[in-house]
Amino acid sequence: MLDRNKNRALTGVHFMNGDCACAEGALMAGCTFFAGYPITPATEIAERMAQRLPSVGGIFIQMEDEIASMNAILGAAWAGAKSMTATSGPGFSLMMENLGLGLVTETPCVLVDVQRGGPSTGLPTSVGQADMMQARWGSHGDYEIIALAPESPQECFDLAIKAFELSEKYRMPVLIMMDEVIGHMNEKVIIPEASTVKPYPRRLPTVPPDQYLPYHPGTDGIAEMAIAGQGYAVHVTGLTHNEKGYPEINSRAQAEMVQRIVQKIRLNTKQIIMLEEDQLENAEIVVVSYGISARIAQLSIQQARNEGIKVGLLRLITVWPFPEEYVQNLAAKVKGLIVPEINMGQMVREVERCSHGKTQVIGVSHPGGGLHTPEMILDAIRRAKE
Amino acid sequence: MERTEIRISGFGGQGIVLMGYIIGKAAAIYDNKNATLTQSYGPEARGGACSAQVIVAAEKISYPILVAPDILITMSQAAYNTYRVGLKPNGILLYDNMLVKLTADETAKSFNIPAKNIAKDLGRQIIANMVMLGFLVKITAVVSQQAMEQAIAASVPPEFLDLNLEAFKRGLAYQQA
Numbered sequence: 001m002l003d004r005n006k007n008r009a010l011t012g013v014h015f016m017n018g019d020c021a022c023a024e025g026a027l028m029a030g031c032t033f034f035a036g037y038p039i040t041p042a043t044e045i046a047e048r049m050a051q052r053l054p055s056v057g058g059i060f061i062q063m064e065d066e067i068a069s070m071n072a073i074l075g076a077a078w079a080g081a082k083s084m085t086a087t088s089g090p091g092f093s094l095m096m097e098n099l100g101l102g103l104v105t106e107t108p109c110v111l112v113d114v115q116r117g118g119p120s121t122g123l124p125t126s127v128g129q130a131d132m133m134q135a136r137w138g139s140h141g142d143y144e145i146i147a148l149a150p151e152s153p154q155e156c157f158d159l160a161i162k163a164f165e166l167s168e169k170y171r172m173p174v175l176i177m178m179d180e181v182i183g184h185m186n187e188k189v190i191i192p193e194a195s196t197v198k199p200y201p202r203r204l205p206t207v208p209p210d211q212y213l214p215y216h217p218g219t220d221g222i223a224e225m226a227i228a229g230q231g232y233a234v235h236v237t238g239l240t241h242n243e244k245g246y247p248e249i250n251s252r253a254q255a256e257m258v259q260r261i262v263q264k265i266r267l268n269t270k271q272i273i274m275l276e277e278d279q280l281e282n283a284e285i286v287v288v289s290y291g292i293s294a295r296i297a298q299l300s301i302q303q304a305r306n307e308g309i310k311v312g313l314l315r316l317i318t319v320w321p322f323p324e325e326y327v328q329n330l331a332a333k334v335k336g337l338i339v340p341e342i343n344m345g346q347m348v349r350e351v352e353r354c355s356h357g358k359t360q361v362i363g364v365s366h367p368g369g370g371l372h373t374p375e376m377i378l379d380a381i382r383r384a385k386e
Numbered sequence: 387m388e389r390t391e392i393r394i395s396g397f398g399g400q401g402i403v404l405m406g407y408i409i410g411k412a413a414a415i416y417d418n419k420n421a422t423l424t425q426s427y428g429p430e431a432r433g434g435a436c437s438a439q440v441i442v443a444a445e446k447i448s449y450p451i452l453v454a455p456d457i458l459i460t461m462s463q464a465a466y467n468t469y470r471v472g473l474k475p476n477g478i479l480l481y482d483n484m485l486v487k488l489t490a491d492e493t494a495k496s497f498n499i500p501a502k503n504i505a506k507d508l509g510r511q512i513i514a515n516m517v518m519l520g521f522l523v524k525i526t527a528v529v530s531q532q533a534m535e536q537a538i539a540a541s542v543p544p545e546f547l548d549l550n551l552e553a554f555k556r557g558l559a560y561q562q563a
Contacts, residue, residue, distance in 0.1 A: 015411035015421070185450060186407060186423035188414040298448035371451055 007055040009194035016189040018182040019044035019086075021153040022112060023052065024191060025160025026084050030199025031110070032058035033083040035072035037065055037091060040124045041180040042114040045086035066091035070098035073109045077102075078236060080227035082164055082199065086112035088180075090121060092131055092138070099173055100139035101238045103261060106215065106223065108167035108202070110160070112176040114183040115342075117368035127180040128368035129291060130343035135175050136320050142258050144265035146272060147175040147320040149290040153187045159317070165200040166272065170264055171222050177319060179342070181292045181371065205232055215257070216243040221264040265321055274317035275326065279305070283312030285384045286330060287338045288351050290316040292371065297340055300377035309385050322350045331355035336384025340364035340377045360384060389443040390528050391452045395469045396461030398436045401515035405459070406438030408519060408537045409529060413442040416533030422450040435464060442528055457526055458494070459518060460486050461501070470494075480521060482514065497525050497562060504556050513553040520557020531558065 008027045016024070023045045026034075034049040036042075050060040059076075063069040066087050073083035087095060092113045102109060115131050117123030131138075135147045146166050150156045159176060167174040205212045205224045209231045215223050223243075226232030239247035240254045265272065279301070280286060287297045294315040304311045314330065316323070327350075331337060337359055339348035348363035355361055362380045366372050392409065396402045403425050410421040424439045439452045454474040460466040460481045466488070473479060473494055481488070483498035499521045505514035516538065523531050535551060542550045 013415050015407065015414045015423075017423075181424060181450075184425060186410055186421075187447075187450070188420060295448060295450060299453075302448075374449070374453075 002055065002057055004057045006194050009197070010191050011193050012191060014189045014191065015186050016153055017044060017184055017186045018150065018153040018156040018178060019114065019184065020048045021189045022086070022150075022156040022160045022176065022178065022183075023048035024189070025157035026110065026164065027052055027056060028157070028191070028194070028197050029082060029161040029164035031082045031084050031164065032056060033073065033076035033081040034058070034085065035061045035063050035069045035076070035083070036085045036087065037063055037069050039088045039091050041116055041183045042086045042088045042091075042112065044183070045112060045114070049084070066094035067098060070095040070102070070111070073111075074098065074102050074105065074107045077107045077109045078228050078234075080202065082108070082168075084110040084112065086114065088114050088116045088124075089118040089128070089131055092134065096134070096138040100141060100143070102173040103139065103143045103145070104141075104238055104257070105236050106171040106225070106261065107173065108171055108225070109173050110163045110167055110176065111173055112178060114178045114180060116180050123369045125180070126369045127292065127342060127371065129179055129293060129341050130346065130368060132177065132319060132341070132343065132346040135177055142262060144262050145175060145320050146170065146172065146265065146318070147177050148274075149177045149316060149319045150182055151291055151295050151315065152182065153185060153189045155317075156182065157189055157191065161197055162274075168200045168202055169222070170268070170272075171203065171225055172261070172264075175320070177291065179292050202227070209233065213243040214245045215241065215260075217260055217264075221260060221267060269321045269323075272318060272321060273323050273326075275323060276315040276317060277312070278315070279312035280314065281312075283310050284335045285309065285311040285338065285381055286314050286334050286336075287311065287340065287377065287381070288314045288316065288327070288347075289340050290319050290347065293340045293342055296372050296374065297377050299374040300381060303374060303378050304381045307382075309381060311381050316347070319347065322354070324354045327351055327354040328356060331358040334359055336360045336362060338362050338364060338377065338380045338384060340366070340372050340380070342366045342368050342371065389441060389447070390457065391455045391474075392440040392442070392457040392459070392528065393437060393452060393455040393469055393472070394440070394459045395435075395437040395465030397464065398434045400436070400461050401512065402436045402461065403438045404541065405515045405519055406440045408534065408541050409440050409442070409522070411541065412529040412533035412537035413440075416536045417529050419444055420447050422447050424450060435468065437465070437469065457522070457528065459522065461514070461518065463487065478526060480518065480525060482518070497521070499557060499560050499562065501557065504560070505553060508549065508553055508556070510549065513550055516550045516553035517557040517560075520554040521560055522557075524558050524560065
């Protein structure tokens, strides 16, 4: 007899890579459905899920491509499962269309992008962080998104759990923006007992089927979601729809629908955003970074501190929604913001936008295939100091 | 304890990454320290250049990338030629003397072992990596013998455990010629 609840936790201390830790976090969160297509450097997530899902009574499907993978996890979510897919740049591009479908149908699920060098096929086996703006704007139309960026295998585990929680809470797809180094890096991962993490429940209908409206927002702006096959009739469409879910092709329905999917995030940014602050108390210069780049920056910060420069780190655990207000306040207080990232300048644009010209913003670009040297970031810190 | 950086290098198929995994696991879990393992590899499954990077430290490792390795293990000539330059001055070099010929001006503290031949004597060339792990413990004590044995036991197929442990012990007991 399967002990499904117990099997979701591989309790213990492990030496595990970020990909496997992400998969274990998903299982811990109650994920029972994974559909995906193998791609370096995300394949280990699929492998791990294929190996582990049967033990929790879950289903793994290798799909024909990433378009179908994304569609499959949306369908599984409507069937009541917590579902996930994982890919890298080329697959992420293919998933963009149906990510939009997930957003407009307000379908909870988790999409992992283990970033490698791009564009196109790019560098399959090496690191990049150049999908950050694609995460925000990759699908067409207006929407808000939630994206998390882990910096260690342990955080891959922790944030996978968090991603499922957020996806159920806000009834939407949530992105985990990993990178090749974090995905393939092995480190200590501590997995607690299953009893310590309760899968975040689906917000099920509280009204009988004849009164149920799948897109009627509650007082907090989020609508209840029925599970298919339990007597609740639902219509799920990518067309602009009314509260009943039926297509309604006019500007009033458009305004209601788009405003709701945007506002449910904009009104809750404070609850969603997670940041890590390190040595910010007396900092004159602050490095703003995320994922592996934030880890690299820590050595540069230590070196700069040894030179007497007061520098701290703001690590974006949540990259989307972007902490606009926080960065705006920070910009008013410091001499410079340094933004190292493994792309030609993406999140640095957000930092610049939110700084409103109140401080100098220095991006430290790296085109990918490798990591910044500590000196690259240290040089930028020194420049900001002058 | 200070941070110790180790690079293990050779070609794909020698079990280079597995060595890194076992060292990291031994340190992180059984010696209760911290460890990171990162790896570099190309698209080839076998035969391509391969390197695994391990950092062992008592404290949390914020910077998980090698600055300059304290220990370099090379199991192929190409790996030696490529990675020797990065070794820290006074760093330790471990190499398979059947596979690697040092340059005449080599200044590193170097230790050699015919790991591949010892593995062949045991019947399986593929366990040369375990011989080298034993030699690593003997020379550097970067992880304890007990931790390494536990990590090997947790990482190799059970039916080959005795063979792997025997290879490890041969490396541990090896007296350099």
